[in-house]
Structures are given as structure tokens and as C-alpha cells.
Amino acid sequence: MAQEQHYDFFKSVERSFDKAAKFTKWENGILEQIKACNAVYQIKFPVRIGDRIEVIEAYRVQHSHHKLPCKGGIRFSDAVNQDEVMALAALMTYKCAIVNVPFGGAKGGIKINPRNYSPFQLENITRRYTAELVKKNFIGPGVDVPAPDYGTGEREMSWILDTYMSLRPGEIDGYGCVTGKPVSQGGVRGRKEATGLGVFFGLQELCNIKEDMKRIGLEPGIIGKKVIVQGMGNVGYHAAKYFHEAGAIIVGLIEWDGALYNEKGLDPEAVLKHRAETGSIINFPGAKTLGANGEGLEMDCDILIPAALENVIHKENAPRIKAKIIGEGANGPITPEADEILNKKGVIVVPDMFLNAGGVTVSYFEWLKNLSHVRYGRLGKRFDENMNIHILGVIEDLTGKSVSERERKFIAHGADEVDLVYSGLEETMHAALHEVRTIMVNHPDIHDMRTAAYVCAIDKVGAAYDQLGIFP
Structure with missing residues (x-):
């Protein structure tokens, strides 16, 4: 029964895509390319669990290569199967396009119930899964960047990072191979929420x-x-x-x-x-x-x-x-x-x-942080604070009035990393909402926001494929 439900989920993504595709200008060939999953990797690997060997089933799907790297979470669930992972990877492609994050969509999954395993066992499973991804070039800062999803979090992303770096020593941008990491390991403040x-x-x-x-x-x-x-x-x-x-x-x-x-x-x-x-x-x-x-x-x-x-x-x-x-x-x-x-x-x-594109938006910010090798706000925070204090002092001298200590602290505050992340996320979500809503309002035959969102995504991905010149 679970298999059938997840198959329906993938079909429902295709159904929504087809409903929206007729409102776009792209020919069928491009639409079929946008809809198709570019690469599906099914893995089965052995892990020792207690006194027995257990064969673990896992997946990584790269839905679209119109932009690289691909991006998408890894979930741990005993309901994971190929159809579900393909559907979630497709949604990631469209999600990234709508919020103007320059990634192709991907998704991963390991078919386990994490409650049934000890932390040590989960670490062994996660590290072996990562090694399998490295073996087939399904992970890397310029190739495919996983993130947390249902059943995973900062801990699992730390294991992935450590395994990747041990297999690719000296890779200068290696910390960008995965997002959702702890701040101490290159994560960005504000990612969890x-x-x-x-x-x-x-x-x-x-x-x-x-x-x-x-x-x-x-x-x-x-x-x-x-x-x-x-x-x-x-x-x-x-x-x-x-x-x-x-x-x-x-x-x-x-x-x-x-x-x-x-x-x-x-x-x-x-x-x-x-x-x-x-x-x-x-x-x-x-x-x-x-x-x-x-x-x-x-x-x-x-x-x-x-x-x-x-x-x-x-x-x-x-x-x-x-x-x-x-x-x-x-x-x-x-x-x-x-x-x-x-x-x-x-x-x-x-x-x-x-x-729910907030996660991938801030993951994008984390990826950029890893590539730039500098914390957001580090270069400008103190300058902004000094400038704000100077401007406030000039205004107080000119007016002869003083602000309260609370107001002084607020005005003087220079942006921390989390302030910049929140600001960027708010701007992204607001802009995307209005972009999708404008399509719905301006097209007389589109009556729901989901269809408008698909139209928005299809047009952006279609334009990317068209500009790549891969269709002679």
C-alpha cells in the first residue's frame, strides 16, 4: 500500500506539471526534458548491525542538470522508495526555480526507520551511503549538495561532511558538499529554522x-x-x-x-x-x-x-x-x-x-558562505556600527536631543550573520509570492496558485535549457 501511495505522489507531480505546461510557450520536447529525472541512483550496501549484516536500500535522484550543482535533502524513512524520491527531486527543481536559487533539483533517501538504530549504527549507515555517493560522483560542491530532510539533521550532515573530506582531502571548497551543517563546521546561522x-x-x-x-x-x-x-x-x-x-x-x-x-x-x-x-x-x-x-x-x-x-x-x-x-x-x-x-x-x-523553499534558500546562503570562506557580516558589521553611531551623534548634536539607551543600541546595531540570513529569506519569499501571484492574476485561465507556480518554474527552467543551446 505504501508503494502505491508514493507512486501516486510522483504521478501527482507530473499531473500538476502537465496541467500548467499548456500555459507555457515551450514545445513538447523541452517540456519532456524538464519533466524527466536526469539520473536515478539506486544503492544497496551491507552494514553490520549488532551481530548481523543488514542490506540497506538507498537512493539519490538528480532530477535536473539545467543548473549545477543539484540540491536536495536526504530523508531517513522506512517508507522511502524510488517513486517518492523522484517526486521530491522534481519538486526541488521547480522550487529552486521559483525562488531564484541557481540549483537543479535532487533528493536522497535511505529506507530505514532511524528510531530502530543506535547513533553508532546510524553513523555507519550514513558514512557508507556517503561513500557510495562519492564513488559515483553523486556528491560534491559543484555536482550535488545534500541537506537535511525528514529523519535527518545537523548530526547526519556532519557525518556526510567528514566522510566526504576524508575521501577528497585538500578540496578547497569541500565544505560546500553538504548544507544544514552545525555552525562550527561551516553551517550558517538561521538554517535550522x-x-x-x-x-x-x-x-x-x-x-x-x-x-x-x-x-x-x-x-x-x-x-x-x-x-x-x-x-x-x-x-x-x-x-x-x-x-x-x-x-x-x-x-x-x-x-x-x-x-x-x-x-x-x-x-x-x-x-x-x-x-x-x-x-x-x-x-x-x-x-x-x-x-x-x-x-x-x-x-x-x-x-x-x-x-x-x-x-x-x-x-x-x-x-x-x-x-x-x-x-x-x-x-x-x-x-x-x-x-x-x-x-x-x-x-x-x-x-x-x-x-517550503525557505530551507533550500538558506542552504544556498550556506553554500555561498562555504565557497567564499568568510562569515556573513564579518567584513561590514563593525563598520556599519561605527557609521551608525557617528550619524546618530551628529543628529543629536544638531538637534540637542538624545535618544534612549535602548533606541541607541537598536540604531547602532550592525547586521550579524543571522540578521542577513533572515533578511535575505524574507526578501526571497516575498518576491516569489508576488511573482507567482502575478502569473495567476494576469492569466484568465489560471485559477489556483499551484498551477501559477508550476508555470513560473517551467518558464525559468525552459529558458535555462534554451539558453544552454542543447537543442539544435
């Missing part, structure tokens, strides 16, 4: 567009919006955190083992603390615990953010969804059938291929 923060920036900008909010009966702005987030992993938690801090009301939080609902609001930090203490979010004080986590998706809210796995909103539950805006924090959380139902209901669906 990047995807969730990108979800927030994208939806925040949408909520500021008066025409769109009027169409669905909501007031502009984030403050007071009722939000439900599915998934309390890295993406869902940070999305909920930033909405909460901006004045939205987090009325629902959903995890794999249950869901919470409180129309007066939930504090994501407190829920996370409760989960750390009890092992689950259920029975959180003051909140209603729902019997099934799927029920949480159907509760009353303004914004629903599915930030877990794919296909959680389908043709059976889509008619019962009450949200007026759905922001896809996860990859492929809505099936094509559900998409049609929601569009007919007038729900604004902000698609994954744009909205």
Missing part, C-alpha cells in the same frame, strides 16, 4: 494582500488569525512559533499520535515542553485532545499548515476542511483530487514548491 520561518514569511505577505483577504472574508494582517499546524517537527514547530510571536492564535497542533485544540490559543513552546516531559503532546493542560490526528485538520481555523508528510489532505477529508488558507509546509500534503475540491470551495492553497 529556515523552512518554518519561510512558511511564516510567505503566508504573512499573503495575509497583507487586501484583495485576496477580502475575497475569502478575512481582514488583512496576521494578528488574530486562527492557525492550525500539523506536525511539531522542525518545520511545524518553527512555523507555529513565529505565527504565535506575530500575534496569531495557534488554535490547533497535530502530531502523529494525536491532536490538540483550544480556540483561545496554544503556546507552541509550552506544548513542546509537555511533549519532552511526557513523550506526547496529548493531554496538554487546558486543551481538548482529539481522538484521531486527522480530526485536527478539520477543525475551525483561518490558516491550516500541514507540515508533516504527503497526502494527508485527500478527496475524503477535503470537503470537511474549514480553513480559508492552506499553506503547504510539507511536500505534497494535498492530493490532486483534494486540490480540485479545495479550489472549488475558494480556499487559497499556497503550494509547497514555493512555501
Whole structure:
């Protein structure tokens, strides 16, 4: 059954592509090249687990070589298979194009449940997988750059980096072979929260567009919006955190083992603390615990953010969804059938291929940092602070007035690395939203943001292939 679901996920990507392709100018040959996966690497390798040898199944798919390196995360899940990895790699190509990140799409996966292995065993598996990628030239700062995904994080990226550098000693840009690393190993500040923060920036900008909010009966702005987030992993938690801090009301939080609902609001930090203490979010004080986590998706809210796995909103539950805006924090959380139902209901669906691009955007910043071999802000921070203090002093002398110490610190502050990363991410998400929305508004036959996003991506990738001159 799992195999069939993931196959449907890949088919749904192709289906969305085909729907949008007819609104572009490219001939069928170029469209077929854009849609095709350029390289699929299936690996099976042995690893000793305890007193036995286990054969591990793994994948790395490079969807598009229109720009290099390829870019995409590596997930650890016992549901991994080739169709899923191909679909996610394709989405990465389109995602990078929409947010103007100059990468081709890729994705990787190891078919294991990480909960079933010790850290030592996971390290052995990760290092062997990396060695297999190096052997076939499927990893490198100018070739293919992995990143964290479901079931992986900074720890796994450290193992990948160390293995790569041991096999390619002296490679001056070697630290750019993988992103999502700890800051101490060439990572960039702000990477961990990047995807969730990108979800927030994208939806925040949408909520500021008066025409769109009027169409669905909501007031502009984030403050007071009722939000439900599915998934309390890295993406869902940070999305909920930033909405909460901006004045939205987090009325629902959903995890794999249950869901919470409180129309007066939930504090994501407190829920996370409760989960750390009890092992689950259920029975959180003051909140209603729902019997099934799927029920949480159907509760009353303004914004629903599915930030877990794919296909959680389908043709059976889509008619019962009450949200007026759905922001896809996860990859492929809505099936094509559900998409049609929601569009007919007038729900604004902000698609994954744009909205969860915060991770790859900040990964791009990390990659650039690794290639430049200098921390963001190092060269300019002190100069900016000294200049700001000087300008403030001149203004105070001319006016005879002084600002408070708090205001002085704010004005004088020079941009740190994390400030620049957040600023770049916010600009990227805002610009991409308006680019996609402009396509939808200006084309009379495009009525949903997903189709507009695909049109945007196809046009950019098509132009890249056309400019390469590979079609005589």
C-alpha cells in the first residue's frame, strides 16, 4: 500500500506539471526534458548491525542538470522508495526555480526507520551511503549538495561532511558538499529554522494582500488569525512559533499520535515542553485532545499548515476542511483530487514548491558562505556600527536631543550573520509570492496558485535549457 501511495505522489507531480505546461510557450520536447529525472541512483550496501549484516536500500535522484550543482535533502524513512524520491527531486527543481536559487533539483533517501538504530549504527549507515555517493560522483560542491530532510539533521550532515573530506582531502571548497551543517563546521546561522520561518514569511505577505483577504472574508494582517499546524517537527514547530510571536492564535497542533485544540490559543513552546516531559503532546493542560490526528485538520481555523508528510489532505477529508488558507509546509500534503475540491470551495492553497523553499534558500546562503570562506557580516558589521553611531551623534548634536539607551543600541546595531540570513529569506519569499501571484492574476485561465507556480518554474527552467543551446 505504501508503494502505491508514493507512486501516486510522483504521478501527482507530473499531473500538476502537465496541467500548467499548456500555459507555457515551450514545445513538447523541452517540456519532456524538464519533466524527466536526469539520473536515478539506486544503492544497496551491507552494514553490520549488532551481530548481523543488514542490506540497506538507498537512493539519490538528480532530477535536473539545467543548473549545477543539484540540491536536495536526504530523508531517513522506512517508507522511502524510488517513486517518492523522484517526486521530491522534481519538486526541488521547480522550487529552486521559483525562488531564484541557481540549483537543479535532487533528493536522497535511505529506507530505514532511524528510531530502530543506535547513533553508532546510524553513523555507519550514513558514512557508507556517503561513500557510495562519492564513488559515483553523486556528491560534491559543484555536482550535488545534500541537506537535511525528514529523519535527518545537523548530526547526519556532519557525518556526510567528514566522510566526504576524508575521501577528497585538500578540496578547497569541500565544505560546500553538504548544507544544514552545525555552525562550527561551516553551517550558517538561521538554517535550522529556515523552512518554518519561510512558511511564516510567505503566508504573512499573503495575509497583507487586501484583495485576496477580502475575497475569502478575512481582514488583512496576521494578528488574530486562527492557525492550525500539523506536525511539531522542525518545520511545524518553527512555523507555529513565529505565527504565535506575530500575534496569531495557534488554535490547533497535530502530531502523529494525536491532536490538540483550544480556540483561545496554544503556546507552541509550552506544548513542546509537555511533549519532552511526557513523550506526547496529548493531554496538554487546558486543551481538548482529539481522538484521531486527522480530526485536527478539520477543525475551525483561518490558516491550516500541514507540515508533516504527503497526502494527508485527500478527496475524503477535503470537503470537511474549514480553513480559508492552506499553506503547504510539507511536500505534497494535498492530493490532486483534494486540490480540485479545495479550489472549488475558494480556499487559497499556497503550494509547497514555493512555501517550503525557505530551507533550500538558506542552504544556498550556506553554500555561498562555504565557497567564499568568510562569515556573513564579518567584513561590514563593525563598520556599519561605527557609521551608525557617528550619524546618530551628529543628529543629536544638531538637534540637542538624545535618544534612549535602548533606541541607541537598536540604531547602532550592525547586521550579524543571522540578521542577513533572515533578511535575505524574507526578501526571497516575498518576491516569489508576488511573482507567482502575478502569473495567476494576469492569466484568465489560471485559477489556483499551484498551477501559477508550476508555470513560473517551467518558464525559468525552459529558458535555462534554451539558453544552454542543447537543442539544435
